[in-house]
Amino acid sequence: MTAMRFVLGLAGIISASWGVALLWHWPLTVLVNMALWALVAVVVHDVVFAPLCVAVGWAARRIVPARWWPSVAVAGLCTGVLVVLAIPVFDKPGARPDNATVLDRDYHAGLLISLALVWLAVPTYVLAVRRLPVRQDDVIEQQRTDDVAGEPPSP
Amino acid sequence: MSPVRGTAVTARVGVVLGVAIAVCFLTGLISHFIQHPEPWFPWPTRPVWLYRFTQGAHVISGIAAIPLVIVKLWSVWPKLFERPVIGGPVRQLERLSILVLVGSILFELSTGLLNVAQWYVFKFFFTTSHYAVAYLAAGAVLVHVAVKLPAVRRALGEPIDTVTNGATDGPTRRTVLRGTWLAVAVATVATAGQAVPALRKVSLLAPRSGTGPQGIPVNRSAIAAGVLGSAYAPEYRLIVANGDQVRSFTVAELNALPQTTHRLPIACVEGWSADAEWTGVVLADLLAAVRSPVDRDVRMISLEPPGPYSRTVLPSAHARDRMTLIALRLNGRTLDADHGYPCRLIAPSRPGVLQTKWLSRIEVTQ
Numbered sequence: 001m002t003a004m005r006f007v008l009g010l011a012g013i014i015s016a017s018w019g020v021a022l023l024w025h026w027p028l029t030v031l032v033n034m035a036l037w038a039l040v041a042v043v044v045h046d047v048v049f050a051p052l053c054v055a056v057g058w059a060a061r062r063i064v065p066a067r068w069w070p071s072v073a074v075a076g077l078c079t080g081v082l083v084v085l086a087i088p089v090f091d092k093p094g095a096r097p098d099n100a101t102v103l104d105r106d107y108h109a110g111l112l113i114s115l116a117l118v119w120l121a122v123p124t125y126v127l128a129v130r131r132l133p134v135r136q137d138d139v140i141e142q143q144r145t146d147d148v149a150g151e152p153p154s155p
Numbered sequence: 156m157s158p159v160r161g162t163a164v165t166a167r168v169g170v171v172l173g174v175a176i177a178v179c180f181l182t183g184l185i186s187h188f189i190q191h192p193e194p195w196f197p198w199p200t201r202p203v204w205l206y207r208f209t210q211g212a213h214v215i216s217g218i219a220a221i222p223l224v225i226v227k228l229w230s231v232w233p234k235l236f237e238r239p240v241i242g243g244p245v246r247q248l249e250r251l252s253i254l255v256l257v258g259s260i261l262f263e264l265s266t267g268l269l270n271v272a273q274w275y276v277f278k279f280f281f282t283t284s285h286y287a288v289a290y291l292a293a294g295a296v297l298v299h300v301a302v303k304l305p306a307v308r309r310a311l312g313e314p315i316d317t318v319t320n321g322a323t324d325g326p327t328r329r330t331v332l333r334g335t336w337l338a339v340a341v342a343t344v345a346t347a348g349q350a351v352p353a354l355r356k357v358s359l360l361a362p363r364s365g366t367g368p369q370g371i372p373v374n375r376s377a378i379a380a381g382v383l384g385s386a387y388a389p390e391y392r393l394i395v396a397n398g399d400q401v402r403s404f405t406v407a408e409l410n411a412l413p414q415t416t417h418r419l420p421i422a423c424v425e426g427w428s429a430d431a432e433w434t435g436v437v438l439a440d441l442l443a444a445v446r447s448p449v450d451r452d453v454r455m456i457s458l459e460p461p462g463p464y465s466r467t468v469l470p471s472a473h474a475r476d477r478m479t480l481i482a483l484r485l486n487g488r489t490l491d492a493d494h495g496y497p498c499r500l501i502a503p504s505r506p507g508v509l510q511t512k513w514l515s516r517i518e519v520t521q
């Protein structure tokens with residue numbers, strides 16, 4: 001494993017150095033703008049988005065019944081992801097009058113419908129689980145064997 | 156802090172995120188080297204949908220990485236406040252490397268997402284910065300994997316939920332993982348329709364619905380290119396040149412040549428793609444008319460005033476391919492102005508930005 005770690009680390013340093021070499025002769029103002037963009041992204045995540053998630057989670061946990069909490073948390077994650085994906089299209093900031101084929105959907109309705117579907121899935125899931133003759137999910141939840149659920153849905 | 160956070164979640168989400176980033180990085184490199192050819196990078200002409208597939212995978216894997224990054228950062232967020240906050244040089248170096256890792260990944264994902272929606276709110280040029288920072292991000296990921304490999308292996312070998320953690324009334328780590336894969340599926344379904352026709356109607360947040368003039372979307376309009384006047388001018392001619400062998404064709408003369416129809420995808424660097432029926436003259440026949448050798452690259456020059464994509468070079472493999480057309484018709488009708496009237500290049504397995512529209516001159520490189 002040591003050899004593999006060494007090779008990975010070396011490949012990483014070479015790749016990152018090549019990235020730095022490509023950027024080396026760029027004008028300083030451009031590099032500062034790029035660094036600021038990345039830094040703002042990190043700060044927005046670490047001191048705005050993450051604490052907000054903690055606060056919402058903390059508050060929701062005191063309101064939502066325990067049985068509902070897992071599905072509500074998953075719906076919350078999907079909501080966050082959908083909102084992030086909607087940001088660049090929501091008010092069509094990139095639209096240009098000469099090309100009607102870009103940003104050609106109603107994204108207000110699109111976000112509303114997708115969020116509605118996500119949140120509609122919460123009661124549907126909770127009620128479906130309650131009606132299952134064998135509480136299959138409970139059985140799986142309590143399993144302590146090795147993980148076999150490591151595969152994501154294929155994109 | 157929530158007891159479901161922990162290495163069990165971080166490692167598993169991290170592995171999948173690593174795969175997504177690897178796919179995104181490699182498909183991105185492919186797209187870069189098609190647009191900036193190198194002798195050691197021959198890009199095949201078959202299957203005709205190859206670029207459509209790789210570039211679709213680039214944008215889909217990038218968008219799939221967004222929920223994965225959100226969950227992965229959530230799972231390690233408390234580490235931000237671990238003591239010592241400042242610590243010694245090793246600690247500072249570690250924090251700096253994590254800053255480079257997170258900063259470069261967020262840079263790539265955010266600029267990519269905005270570029271797909273053509274929202275250029277940032278004050279730097281997209282393609283070159285997205286390309287350079289990709290090496291930085293990939294390098295930071297590799298170093299991170301090298302550092303964390305023992306911890307990842309340990310975590311993957313242990314059960315996901317500990318007894319104490321599983322006994323709480325809240326979600327288990329297994330639920331977090333399932334929720335993450337579900338969020339990846341939701342993000343993919345919400346956007347992938349611009350590349351995957353089956354999802355077209357359900358991708359409510361895709362920047363393109365996949366329609367446009369003659370049923371095909373447009374990236375650069377005739378108005379933006381400033382070619383409306385010259386494209387419809389009666390004195391328009393398509394010049395085909397091989398050194399001093401020069402032929403000139405009016406639109407009527409091009410239409411009088413033998414016409415061939417092929418079903419070829421148009422696949423944009425921004426990830427959208429669509430299949431269409433293109434009709435026109437086989438490029439190899441036009442090149443034969445000026446006695447071009449078959450091993451030459453061919454320069455495509457647009458009516459569009461000089462700019463980054465007004466002149467492109469078609470590699471010889473594509474130039475001699477019988478499926479490469481100088482298209483005059485799209486889906487059975489004369490090309491729309493936005494699709495490149497009077498004629499455009501359409502070659503198999505090429506980025507849309509290199510399928511030069513409003514052709515004025517075809518030059519065999521000497």
